[in-house]
Amino acid sequence: MARLILFNKPHGVLSQFTDRGSPTKRATLSDYIAIPGVYPAGRLDRDSEGLLLLTDDGRLQARIADPRFKSPKTYWVQVEGIPEEEALERLRRGVMLKDGPTRPAQAERMESPDIWLRNPPVRFRKNVPDCWISVTLREGRNRQVRRMTAAVGHPTLRLVRWRIGDWTLADIAPGEWREISL
Incomplete structure (x- = not known):
């Protein structure tokens, strides 16, 4: 069964689990979510807040994020x-x-x-x-x-x-x- 996580991303948090390429440590999803195998379905800018969906199901991830499905x-x-x-x-x-x-x-x-x-x-x-x-x-x-x-x-x-x-x-x-x- 697919997992779906609804996360309220705070301002200043990257929509990814790691922060590569930054000389200073920035907050990432791994600071809030410790569930292996889930990935964001879409992105939300670092300076934006709010709903970010994460799932372990590739098809569901594509359906949520892909503009062709017009969600x-x-x-x-x-x-x-x-x-x-x-x-x-x-x-x-x-x-x-x-x-x-x-x-x-x-x-x-x-x-x-x-x-x-x-x-x-x-x-x-x-x-x-x-x-x-x-x-x-x-x-x-x-x-x-x-x-x-x-x-x-x-x-x-x-x-x-x-x-x-x-x-x-x-x-x-x-x-x-x-x-x-x-």
Whole structure:
């Protein structure tokens, strides 16, 4: 039977079990998960937080991570400024990035989520408001959400992946994980 681990990756942790090539020790998955034979199904940037799925089943790993299967991924994004409807509509239609146009995304403003505080905290600027938006993608390019929000004039301050397919971070604290039955 395949194993599936839901992990709430903290800010500053690499989405891999080892850190090769860095002169300083950076936090990795091995600092949190001591289960042999599981591997991440996809990636999450070091400066992003949230849901990372790990499995010991290669087929399941490919199904979760491969954009051909169009598994929706929902991100809660704290952005600089307050996006107008026009900016959200651009995200919904897809935006042009240096590596080509993105697929259309679901995007909407949301209330500040009731989640953990980030360590280190997001910078606060008294004269620049911020806002939370929910963005759901069915593709996964390198730093895509950050590049998309910047392209519509609202740089990302904090990025939390909340959902992948049917799996969410509900009741999983940063640095904690849960194994679920398939």
